[in-house]
Amino acid sequence: MPDRTPSEGTPAGNPLSRLPAAAVDGMLAVAVGAVTTGTELLVAESSGVQPRLAGFAALLCAAASLAAAGRFPAVTALTVGAATPLYYVLGPVDNGTAWLAFVAGSLRLAADGHRRWAYTGVGLALGAFASAELVDAELGRSLAVLGWVLAVVAACEIVLGRRDYLREAQHRAAEAERGRDEEVRRRATEERMRVARELHDVVAHNISLVNVQANAATHQCDPQRTRAALETIRTASTETLREVRRTMGVLNRAGEETMPRTAAPSLDQLTDLADRFTAEGLPVAVETAGREVELPASVGLVAYRVVQEALTNALRHARARSVRVSVRYGPARLRVSVDDDGCGPEPGAVEGAGIRGMRERVTALGGSFSAAPRPAGGFRVVALLPSCGGAQGLCDGRGPSRAVRPVPRRHGRGG
Secondary structure, X not given: OOOOOOOOOOOOOOHHHHOOHHHHHHHHHHHHHHHHHHHHHHHHHHHOOOOOHHHHHHHHHHHHHHHHOOOXXXXXXXXXXXXXXXXXXXXXXXXHHHHHHHHHHHHHHHHOOOHHHHHHHHHHHHHHHHHHHHHOOOHHHHHHHHHHHHHHHHHHHHHHHHHHHHHHHHHHHHHHHHHHHHHHHHHHHHHHHHHHHHXXXXXXXXXXXXXXXXXXXXXXXXXXXXXXXXXXXXXXXXXXXXXXXXXXXXXXXXXXXXXXXXXXXXXXXXXXXXXXXXXXXOOEEEEEEOOOOOEEHHHHHHHHHHHHHHHHHHHHOOOOOOEEEEEEEOOOEEEEEEEEOOOOOOOOOOOOHHHHHHHHHHHHOOOEEEEEEOOOOOEEEEEEEEOOOOOOOOOOOOOOOOEEOOOOOOOOOOO
């Protein structure tokens, strides 16, 4: 049994817990010494017997040893274990309070977790009493002594059990606190990653459009086309600012500032997204298939962001001439695919932040994601997301419940 930890097992509301352990032990020693010696004088006077110095010395030694219980448990155990039976051998009267130092010392050692020393004192006292009874046996006295010893052992076990329970409870509370802190850190990290993905999708998409139009305006001499390009730049930059403000609004924890309140993008805005890219010179065809269902807001947002990022990559990197977006509703899954006829990434190219962000978004909802060159040329992005029919936790009240409208059907545009 490991030795004690001084602060363990001490009730927080106990006034004595605010005092040093040595001071508490000293107070206990003084109190026990006063009770036992005072009772010895009263019993001797009432019996008409002259008290013996040896009996007083045994009582005082047992009481004084309690002051060392915290720092020197062995001294306390051996002293109370020997002094108590010694008093009954040397004292002129039978003073029942002589057991007080023995009981207090044993319980004090048990309270500090010194199981070995507590039972060493009990064993020493029991051995001394047994030896005395062999010399002058008396059944009633022997049973009384045995009863006292057993009562002390039972009390020590109760104290030790309570101490172990309190220590385990403190351990569980500390583990729970650490678990809560880790959960808070994990959620904060996930929130930062989500905001970073939102900013990447919004800024990368709209800045790409601004870049394309700025290049077009630079190389064109037609005032009408230049004006149209600048108007597109103005619209794209305004939308970028609005999206950034909406995304950063989640960080406004205090709620003191008034942030713009706009709905998150979803599949019902997919046609407008395709129109913008088509206007920039990248024809986009949107197709839908299957029985359309209302989707959870989180699924609609992720599907929209996947298409947006795939179109942005096709415009910026793939030099694609056309793109086809396909949305297929299934009984349990929503399949979104984006196929372009561009050049695709070079062999061995490292996966970019855009594709990595799309994959993280899709897998966070329990879906699957793939992005790879097509055998016939070009590049294909496919996202499988849980639809309302099969998204447990998204449509059964345990997750986001706000639904979005299905994407409007349109066939054969720009292909």
